[in-house]
Amino acid sequence: MRAPALQGVAIVNASRRGFLKAGVGLTLVVVAGGAAAQAGPGKAGRANAAAPFVPNAFVRIGTDGSVTVIAKHLEMGQGAYAGLATLVAEELDAAWPQVHVEGAPADASRYNNLFWGPAQGTGGSTAIANSFDQLRQAGAAARAMLVAAAANRWGVPAGQVSVAKGIVSHPPSGRRATFGELAAAAARLPVPREVKLKDPQDYVFIGRRAPRLDSGPKTNGRAIFTQDLRLPRMLTALVAHPPRFGARVRSFDAAKARAVAGVADVVAIPSGVAVVARDFWTAKTARDALGIEWDEAAAFRLGSAEIVAEYRRLAATPGARARRDGDPAAALAAAARRFEAEYEFPYLAHAAMEPMNCVVQLGPGGCEIWNGAQMQTGDQRAVAAALGLAPHQVKINMLFAGGSFGRRANPGADYVLEAAEIAKALAGGPHAGRPVKLVWTREDDMRAGWYRPLFVHRLEAGLDAHGDIVAWQHRLVGQSILAGTPFAGALVKDGIDVTSVEGASTLPYAIPNLGVELHSPKLPVPVQWWRSVGSTHTAYSTETFLDELASAAGRDPVELRRRLLDKHPRHKAVLELAAQRARWGTPLAPGEAGERRGRGVAVHESFNTFVAQVAEVTVRADGSLRVDRVVCALDCGLAINPDNIAAQVEGGIGYGLAAALHGAITLAAGIVEQSNFHDYRPLRIDEMPAVETHIVASAEPPTGVGEPATPVIAPAVANAVAAATGKRLRRLPFEGEALRA
């Protein structure tokens, strides 16, 4: 999900709406009232319908002085709303309390992700990175128009007008005006063709903590997630899905379900049988009463153990070549010492706190959707195709998402499409046109697939007589996420899905003979990107295997990495910073009697952000593991909001640690064995280590922070466990691995 250069940014005025199709634009829209509440339930949509100007760009200034930033990216916890608003506020010289954020509607002509070309969506840790120039320019243009309006009104040169903290002033005469007082006049002015952006030394927001704009509503219960949306005459739908991937409904008996008071309808849809009722509990009670016969002729019936066995067999055979430096086979054969290791990574569910859900309403002009929308353009296309509409007739309102970790950006629009299919199935009956809220239970969510793919890695390495690494051969086996998706064209090349090998094929260490090969078996288990994608497994195998080699060669793990990273200064700098802050090389305080303690390091780049972590662990006498402390250093270019970066490091480490310690979705004869948080264990507060975040000062353009901390924690912990116990963990999760002394 990476694409190269930023596209040019055109700026247009509301009074010249004909130019809007020219692309990304800024419009200074005057609204009579104030700011709409942040991302409220369809508020953006309703306000749009009534307002004289559709907010069609990134900033709107009300006559009450409110500054509303239109966020094109989903707020799913990562802090995108505050981050995007910071970029606008910086160049606008707004005061933070006057700044509000509203989710953008689905419209790729204005709100596309500049790294994705013509598609709107959030992912790949791109929200700030792709918006950095665009939103600063939007803020700067609005500021220039306010300045021009003030200069006109006061009859003074624009060059003498200044703006600070939401006040426009003319210091020589002492004149002052608020944004609200100037908004109407500013909106009538031409939009500047070019704007000058601030010198970084003049930043007042960037580089400092700006409080989150959603802390209030998320602390008092008023934030509206899809689960909370209530529309007049809305119905709630639950769907019975087949127990195995690939199965279909053969027949069903809905008599008992229909007999439950409050049930509106029971309908067959492509993905199962939907029960539509007045509320969740009624729909769930009725769904439990359905009798369904499944057609399992095409059902997938393998178990995880069989998949792993087949993958291990494949890992012993040559695969498609993702990278080849030198001649790894020859170098291995000639090496003084050879090492090999095999690693197993299970399927993983995203398990966001808010299970998947979506509200859909069909009307004469098309279809309206309310959702924690993460991939608007794909969702529009998929729903339009299913309903026989044009994509622009699918209106999407973006609400807060209760987590996602990639799940809501489904390449097949799975749950969004399911909601649309239910609305379509109701269309001919007495409930046609009523809004329908599809709700998945936790069990539905966990068993519906779209997992981080199961992977097996096989690594071989050779050391020469001095203990230097002369050969490295890495084979990966796992399903392609991108094959068959709209991203395949850009990111699957010569049989290599970039997201299968990223982190392995980009290994930064100076090893003269290095090969990376990939097998991409096709299975009907639906797979999807999961916070940090390929790095979720490649960071683990590469960083733990390297650690093993360091140990075999009698080298210090930090020192070995430093030496191999000479040509990668940003990797090296985060490694050195983390090691220094963690006091690498000094003895760890001993544990209690019977406890063994260890320190481990890992370095990994993902999404152009460089991360090093040092983990300190304790292995208790009973073999159980506690992660005490993690020191993380990262280089994400210019740090827009250091406190939010720290929050993403803390959260990313917690999310990665949950998977490392406990996370596994397993299949038995094709049936998912896990169902809820008792058998797919999340991290709980008593397992959360103390996390310290250190940010490398940088003037490079900002890169993402939502994902890059996640993949580094598992190898750092595994290396710490090895330091404590000598045991190398090669199968995830660690749960169940014997660590007893």
Added chain:
Amino acid sequence: MTEFDLNGRRVRPDASPDMPLLWVLRDRLGLTGTKYGCGIALCGACTVLVDGQPARSCVTPLGAVAGSRVTTIEGLSAGQSDRVSRAVQDAWMRLDVVQCGYCQSGQILAAVALLRAKRRPTDAEIDGALAGNVCRCATYQRIRAAIKDAARVLG
């Protein structure tokens, strides 16, 4: 019909006594701050206070709260004397604890119940009181810090 006190008001929702309190609150009474996360008391997103004690509303039948006092996130910081919940919510804002925010109503109610019972909780006591509240964003470090910050403010 079941009658109980909800955030200081008597309510008699039109629902069967075996319907879980969570769905009565959300779908019948329109209070959506209490969240659905797992449905079987594993995650704590649905935490409310029943007579001051944290309870999982997803497995609490409506009939079980007859005559009880139920407090949801919407009822916090309402009364003049409710210093604890105000201190907790203020600390949550000050430290920007939330990320996605979906679990936070439950976290905050658990924290309020803890601080009402114990004015100076240790790390172990915080972990013990909140171990039933899952946050997939893993905001745990800030939850601990915010509880301590609220405790400091409460003196």
